[in-house]
Amino acid sequence: MDNHTNDNTARRYKAHVSIWGTTQLHLRSPYIIAWWSAAFPGFGHMLLSKYLRGYALFIWEVVVNIKAKINLAMIYSFQGNIDLAKEVLDTRWLLMYIPVYLFGIWDSYRTTVDMNKVYLLAEQEDHRFNSFALGAIEINYLDKRNPVFAIIWSLFIPGLGQLYIHRILTAVFVIVWLVIFFYFSHAQEAVSLLFLGKVKQSISVLKPEWLLLIPSHYGFATYDAYVNTIENNKLFEKELRNYLRENYQSKNFIFPTDKR
Structure with missing residues (x-):
């Protein structure tokens, strides 16, 4: 397959191979993605290949966390110094931190549910996608x-x-x-x-x-x-299987599982 197989003839396709990487749809657990967003805002979205949203939330987490001294307060709390933990917290930053933190968890969960539905539709359509990308600065291809x-x-x-x-x-x-x-x-x-x-x-x-x-x-x-x-x-195995079936398998061949 060449670089131009991903086109507008399909409503959805499962993957895209470019010089920057392989982006694909596959089933994910919304709870795991939400957990990663709770562990560190932005990680859940980056797992979904929602890079711009993930990078924005990640940078927000670092800047606001440091300014609000949340990690420092956590350390004091673990040591039993609750009063000192309260003292170091900067509420001006903390009150901005909480809504965005909750949004990251909610949005990553919601997006995962939506993308799972899109994957099932793309799997049903089973449209061809490019498996090889050759550019001036990089080469990328599907392999194991x-x-x-x-x-x-x-x-x-x-x-x-x-x-x-x-x-x-x-x-x-x-x-x-x-x-x-x-x-x-x-x-x-x-x-x-x-x-x-x-x-x-x-x-x-x-x-x-x-x-x-x-x-x-x-x-x-x-x-x-x-x-x-x-x-x-x-993805590599499935793409190779489909290619071999389309180009080398006899039209008269019937898999045992296909027999009625």
């Missing part, structure tokens, strides 16, 4: 990848798993923000001091309000890379 490698590379550095499966936009976004989180949290400096046996100094250099953003980042990058590797493999 190992989901275990996607997990391993994501655990090394979030974003590498996305590069492995050619999700360029998500990879660049995740890597850039990981660098920002590492820089402002002083996490790598703390690790270096810890290896040198300077435990107190290691703890003192950490910025906990930035450090708490990193675990969610690792979790999302790993989950996104793993799930999309599996779904891309399914």
Whole structure:
């Protein structure tokens, strides 16, 4: 198939392969997507390939969370310093944070339900889609990848798993923000001091309000890379199966499951 198979002759098609990545529709659990939005606004939408909305909510979360000192208040709460947690919270930012946080959860759930319906309609229509993209700066094509490698590379550095499966936009976004989180949290400096046996100094250099953003980042990058590797493999197998059936299978051949 060539690059021009996705056209307006179909109301819906299941996937699109471009030099920036493979975008596809598949069934998702609305509860899992909503959970990721609750864990970190923007992640649920990014899992749905709703990048612009996801990036906007993600950046909002980082800026408003830091300004409102929500993570810092959480740390004090975990330590039992409730009064100190109340004191550090900036209500001017906090009151803006709550509505957008709730919107992210609700909208990701609603969008997942809608996109599942669209997928079922696209599956029924079963229109052809492009499986190969060749451009001046990149090449992308459907093939099978190992989901275990996607997990391993994501655990090394979030974003590498996305590069492995050619999700360029998500990879660049995740890597850039990981660098920002590492820089402002002083996490790598703390690790270096810890290896040198300077435990107190290691703890003192950490910025906990930035450090708490990193675990969610690792979790999302790993989950996104793993799930999309599996779904891309399914898409590759189905596209290849349809191609072989259309071009090589005898019209007189009947699968045993097709017999009445």
